[in-house]
Amino acid sequence: MSDRRDVWITGIGLVSSLGEGLEAHWAALNEGKPVVDETGFAPYVVHPLAKINFDSQIAKKGDQRQMEPWQRIGTYAAGLALDSAGIKGNKDILGTTDMVVAAGGGERDQSVDGAILTEIEKQPKPDVFLNEQLQSNLRPTLFLAQLSNLLAGNISIVHGVTGSSRTFMGEESSGTDAVRIGFSRIAAGTSEIALVGGAYNAERRDMLLLYALKHLAKHAPWSPVLKSANGVPTGSAGAFLVLESPEHATARGARPIAKLSGIWSERARRGDEGAVEATLATMIATARGDTAEGTAILSAASGAPEPTKAEALVLERSGLPVRSVTDRVGHGLEAQMPVALAIAALSVAQGRLFPPLAGETLEKPFDEALKRVIVTGVGHWRGEGVALVESVD
Amino acid sequence: MASYTDKAGRPIVVVTGMGLVTSLGQGKEDNWAKLTAGQSGIHRITRFPLDSMRTTIAGTVDFLSESGRTAPDLSEQLAQLAADEAIDQSGIGSKGNFPGPLFCAVPPIEIEWPQRRILAQEAAANAAVTYDDLLRAAETHQHGAWHERFLYGSIADHLADRFGTRGQPISLSTACASGNTSIQLGVEAIRRGDCDAALSIATDGSVTAEALIRFSLLSALSTNNEKPEAASRPFSKNRDGFIIAEGAGALVLESLEHAVARGAKILGVVEGVGEMADSFHRTRSSPDAKPVIGCMRAALADAGVSPDEIDYINAHGTSTPENDRMEFTGMSAVFGERIGSIPLSSNKSMIGHTLTAAGAIEAVVSLLTIQNGRIPPTINYETPDPAIPLDVVPNVARDAQVNRVMSNSFGFGGQNVCVIMTGEPA
Missing domain, CATH: 3.40.47.10 (Thiolase/Chalcone synthase)
Structure with a gap:
């Protein structure tokens, strides 16, 4: 529609198996060598997260401990995006920044689950046993590291993004729709600046299990997906974009990336x-x-x-x-x-x-x-x- | 001829259909009768064994065919029943052909214990069971249906099939503010001109043993187990936590112009929605209540009305010591001295905290309050908390002309969303 505004991308935060940041990704994309782990999660192939120093975007160890890896990846990538847009720590702007996050759920405590499954069928009252075990062995704060909307919650806490906070689930589509809603609001003039994106930790067997139920988890060796299409090679990654109206960006002297x-x-x-x-x-x-x-x-x-x-x-x-x-x-x-x-x-x-x-x-x-x-x-x-x-x- | 646009020149968004299911029953009629009679839906849990549980009561929905199956199974059925009722009342579109998008708030979803146990047994490990064993069982057996069932998107996807909504549905969570967010997304889409109508649903049928334990480990739940119906005590001095509960609410949203053009009965107007995130803590609200204040003020500004024009508040009122105090602090700042005399009630005193679904259910109840000129009470209000003096419409419903309602929802993760609704288009 003609009365819609342009939407600029003024910040990008990206972490993946190829590294962190735009320069590292550009170099790796040109080199053309995917980073894969074909043994750690055998028989599956995953793209493991590059080594990241989380301290540089999530200063407090206490905050890091409150998060599962997917939340750390996302909070880290969000910080990179805010840095890239030049609004990190700018309370006035972050207080009006609208956030839309695409998220699934967090990792289970796989050792607790395993211990319960090892013993449960031998119990006279399996359901009672289950409840007792969960009460004694689940970490209270693990729940918060699993809830979908707590990636956004952590971004609010760590980076101070508080204009608004919405979390979409629903697998791949949630990523598209998170960006689409942030985009639509800016285009329609009801938002000036938005942080949109998502994060995923591939290095977890409970997530592989979801794919494996439908026999969709990609087995090693790695192969190109468009040619072979014989399973999903999951990859750890986090990506956030700062979307902005040209008026808002120009007023603060920010240049668009695209x-x-x-x-x-x-x-x-x-x-x-x-x-x-x-x-x-x-x-x-x-x-x-x-x-x-x-x-x-x-x-x-x-x-x-x-x-x-x-x-x-x-x-x-x-x-x-x-x-x-x-x-x-x-x-x-x-x-x-x-x-x-x-x-x-x-x-x-x-x-x-x-x-x-x-x-x-x-x-x-x-x-x-x-x-x-x-x-x-x-x-x-x-x-x-x-x-x-x-x-x- | 009344205008189709609001003060800000945006399309006016109206509600033409509503549906709900709670532990009190199915449908608006049944729920409204019980809510205004001050009846509680909270009861002893029968879904799983309670040995060693600190909390043994809940507002589970036990009367449906999917009750006690997986969380997504029950959540989907709750959503479907609420949406059936809303679409029926609205008369919009035709069967299986809803002329707009779906915004669906859903609870956390993951593979559950019965499925894990089956996989572990199939794996027949000789030693300790690990996820590698479960993976092996998954690869060598046919459990494809579980893949779909435990995807976050599957509830909304099935609903989209059933109701024929347009495009890819959005599944969302803003924790306990999710219901209000589902309405907000619909309102925004209609205002932008993306669509003429939207279906907003929020559902939660996720009271499993593990869910109860998780909330219990966070010390969020009431342990007033002896008398279940008296356990939820919003704004009382002796409140000690929320009561986990199930339910669903659904609203058909439409532009006023679209509703009028098809001769639909208008049940209410969503005048404004406001939100503001809190960066204070993962589960606790900022003690100064600034984000909650900001959220309420944003909703008032969005609606283009002043605090004086609100004459009833459907409170978040969870019955936790902290929420109710913080909500009072926030409302006091927004409404000033008038807060002591604005009737306010918490539906959660009767139906418990339906988590993901709460905002949508309470929006439906808010509009029923306007429609019927009768305010549902806050029950179990025997010992007022002197620190938070409020007119909570204690224990007995009150007849009153209500023109405009504010409905609050706040959630873990710093989520705050406030909705303002009125009965008639201006």
């Missing part, structure tokens, strides 16, 4: 033959508009066989140059769309696309100046998301 020109969320009826392909093709056409010049696609495809095959087919038909985000950093579920958007913004800011990955046959060299990136993400079970990131001229 422009978020649109973001769309859909729900194909997956039971219908060809529904994912049709939905995604329409969304890409909307994002693409009239020009393909300087345009590439970054795919956040999960690696789950059916939806990823559908996505790969549509990407191939688009004729646009394609890169798989998941090949490089793994799949971060709720965080995957924010991660892909961070890499998209980084790429248009650099003005070129990073090189293809060996074995991912859909990826072709692209040497033109890069001006626009369409991000696609088809959820491993539900939900299709597309976004358009453009360079700011």
Whole structure:
């Protein structure tokens, strides 16, 4: 709509298996070597988080202890984003910053669970035993490290973001919708600045279990997802974007990294033959508009066989140059769309696309100046998301 | 001809359908009769054994087919029943074809103990059971249905299928403020012109043994077990914690223009919503109540009304020592001396704290309060807390003309959302 405002990306915080920050990611993306762990969680492959010094964004050890790894990853990435936007510690701005976080749930105490499961079937009253064990052995504060909205809560506490705080769940779509709602409010003039993103810890067996129930967790060895699509290679990652109206950014002398020109969320009826392909093709056409010049696609495809095959087919038909985000950093579920958007913004800011990955046959060299990136993400079970990131001229 | 836009020039958002389920029963009629009769839905828990439990009472919903199954199963059924009632009343769209998006607040979801135990038995480990054993069992057996069931998005997804809402539904949590956030997202979407109607649902059927234990370990729950119906005592001196409970609330939101065009009966107007996050602590509110004050003022500003124009408050009123004191402090700052004479009540005195669902249920009750000119009481108010002098409509419902309601919800993680509703479009 014509009365809508532009939405700038003025800050990016990104951590993954490739490192932390934009420079490290740009270097690693150009080098083209994914970091994978094929033995620690055998038989599965995961992309482990790079070594991070959490102290640099979460100063208090007490705060760190109150968090599970997914919350630390997210709180850390949020801090990087605020730094990148130049608003870290700026109480006036943080007090009006609107936050939308995409989150799942936290890690269970797997040793407590294991101990209970080892003994429970031998008990005369298993349910009574269970309750006794949980009461004696669960850490009281673990609950808070598991609650979905406590990533946002920790960001409020550690970084002072208090304008508003909303948490979306619902796997991949929650990442798309978190960005979409932050974007829509700024575009409509009801918000000036927003912190949006998510975090995921892949290095946990209880999360792998959720995928394994449907036989969707990717087994080693690693392989490119668009070519093989034989399971979800999960990856630890956190990504936050600072979205801002041009007026607000200009007034405080901030420069845009890139422009978020649109973001769309859909729900194909997956039971219908060809529904994912049709939905995604329409969304890409909307994002693409009239020009393909300087345009590439970054795919956040999960690696789950059916939806990823559908996505790969549509990407191939688009004729646009394609890169798989998941090949490089793994799949971060709720965080995957924010991660892909961070890499998209980084790429248009650099003005070129990073090189293809060996074995991912859909990826072709692209040497033109890069001006626009369409991000696609088809959820491993539900939900299709597309976004358009453009360079700011 | 009345205007379709509010003072700020935005589309006026109205409510045309409401539904709810609580431990008191299913549907508005049953709930309203019991709420205004001062009846409690709190009872002894029968869902799981209570040996060694510090708290043995709750407001569980035990009368449904999914009661006692998994948290997402019951939460989905609660949501579906509430939404069925709301959409029926609204008469919007056609069966299975709701002309707008779904915003659905859902409780925490994860694989539960019965499933873990089955996997552990299937794995038949010789030594201590670990998650590697569970993974092995998952890989070699067919439990695909559990994958879907324990995804955060599956409740809203199934509801989207049933009601035919548009686009990808948003599943959300702002802890105990979630119900208000589900309404807020709908209001914003309609105001932006993204849609003409939205379905806001908040549901919680998550009272499992482990959930009870987790809240109990945080010392958040009442241990007044002897007389369950008298345990929830918001704003009383002898309040000692909240009562965990289940339920769901659903609202059909529409632009006034859309509602009028199709001749719908208008049940109320959502005039304003305000929020402000608290950076003080993970479970405790800032003692100066600044975020709560900011949230209420933001809602008043969003509605374009002054504190003097509020004539009833549907309080968060959880019955924890801290919340009720902090809420009083916040309201005192916003309403000044008038706070002592504004009727205010806590539905939680009767239905307990329905956590994720509370805001939506209380919004429905707030609009019923306006509609019926009758304020549901705060029951169990036998020993007033002299530190928080309030007119809590003690123990007995009161007839009163109520034009405009403020409904508060606050949650762990520094979540504060306040909604302002009125009966008739201006």
